[in-house]
Amino acid sequence: MIDTLLQGLLLGSLYALFALGLSLMFGVMRLTNVAHGDFVVLAAFAAIAITTVLPWHPLTIGVVLLPPAFGFGYALQRFVLNGTLGKDPLPSMVVTFGLSIVIQNALLQLFSADPRSLDAGTLATESVQLGDGIALGTLPLVIAVVSLACTAALQMLFDRTALGRAFRAVSDDRQIAELMGLDASKIYALATAIACALIALAGVLQGMRTTVSPSDGPLLLLFAFEAVIIGGMGSFWGTFVGALILGVVQQIGFYFDPGWGIWFGHLVFLVVLVVRPQGLFPRTR
């Protein structure tokens, strides 16, 4: 049982990495990126494509992918998504939904439907003994540390820096923030850029931990979304804890019946939604 719990926490920390980007984009500009999960898969496939050419370790590739992902996010928001923002959520959703379909089918065309993974070398097989016959894989532990660091960094960025203040300002009232001299479209672009960098990291780690296939995106989006809602909006630590809860719940479900793990996760999400729609740890900014 303790083993299941620990595995769930480790799984949840990967979900947290998926969820941070979604939480950031929704928090700053009320934008729901339907292609979020597909971006994660795209990053994983980008890393897989690089490994066929260069003999680098996947973790190195993860770091190398950060700048292009950042640039991609910036350009996407600046030149495509900013034009779709407004009171009506439909245009931005149709565009990101369209992107999701384009990415899925492009990956299907390029890489076929087979699940693939990134070879993490010895990192994937090593484990840390915790006594009592419980062993934790080194790779999941590395993912947990990365996820924890990202959450802390993002929360710090939001709370303590000028950019974070700008994020909060445009989130609260775009017009007033612009009157104070902020360029909202650039700040939005930076938010998406950071979200995409996080997504790239999440994608590479997902590819190392398990397999990815072109149609995985929507499910990853739903996990990220559930983590954000369970945790409550407005705080990245809330998102992190929400993801841990989702991971543990799914792991418990898998323990009883492999066919019901994800179903059980969805159900707990719906229960939280009914009982506590503001999430477990909301923090209104």
Next chain:
Amino acid sequence: MNTISSLRPEHSLTTEPSVSICAPAARAARHAAWVATGLAVAVAASLPWWGESSWMREFVEIACYLIFAMMWNLLAGYGGMVSIGQQAFFGLGGYAMLALGNFAGVNPFIAVPLGAIAAGLIAVPVSYVAFRLQGGYFAIGTWVIAEVFRLSFANLSVVGGGSGTTLTALRGIDKATREGVTYWTALVCVVASITLVYLFLRSKRGLALLAIRDNEVAAESHGIDVRGMKLAVYVVAAIGAALAGALYFLGNLRISPDAAFSVNWTAFAIFMVVIGGIGRIEGPIVGAIIFWALNKFFSDYGTWYLLGLGLLAILVTIFFKQGLWGWAQRRYAWTLFPTQRRLKL
């Protein structure tokens, strides 16, 4: 100063169509349109006697897409509730129809509307959960709900689990009768759906719905029951989506959770509505015809075809916000189903 309150009632808001030609001519044109529509329906109804069975099958398929897209349009374009989870009701309609036919011994053709109503009843508690979320999060939340249904049916061995099951209730009926009656059912469903949505949008409640879409707070302050209205639209859209689903699997004879609860249904509906023009009845009709044509000529290209559909939806959203029919309406003042009201002073 000429205030609105000083106007006589017939000069205030009217439900007359907003054509700019004079009244008698408009009335004559409208009568002609009704006659033409009636004739078209009559010709369509006689198809089983002179058409080929492949035409009927194709019509049933378009009918399902059209009804489903129309109901998505009602929900998102008029109700302002953008959902990515309408496939939940599409699948529920299919499964309810199948369960009524296979296990309760109901005639499958009668089970189609019954299945739709059953899904509508399920929509009431579902709305309680879904309405906790707004905007983009409502969309993803409804998607999660659809996934819950998909996974639940995939684990239900009575209906064949993940691999699905067959509609055995139609076993005794010969092929020609089955195809003919399925076709007629589809025709009735299409005509009924268009008529009901049209009448609803022209009614007082339709006006209330438009008011809510444009400004929820202002609508509520004018005494409109926003929550009740949203629930009504959600349930009606669910019934419509379930009708499409029941019809689809009546024609298909086989159902599986992955086919019934596939997000592609909603993706295609969004595509049709966005291409045709959201928030107008003609939009999904134009969209469904375009979708059908694209499907017919390009679906052999598989992934490239879907990739193209995705790109087209993005481009239309960015450059043609009103869709094709919206563009035509603005350019040529065309309108088939006038629902907008014009202030006559």
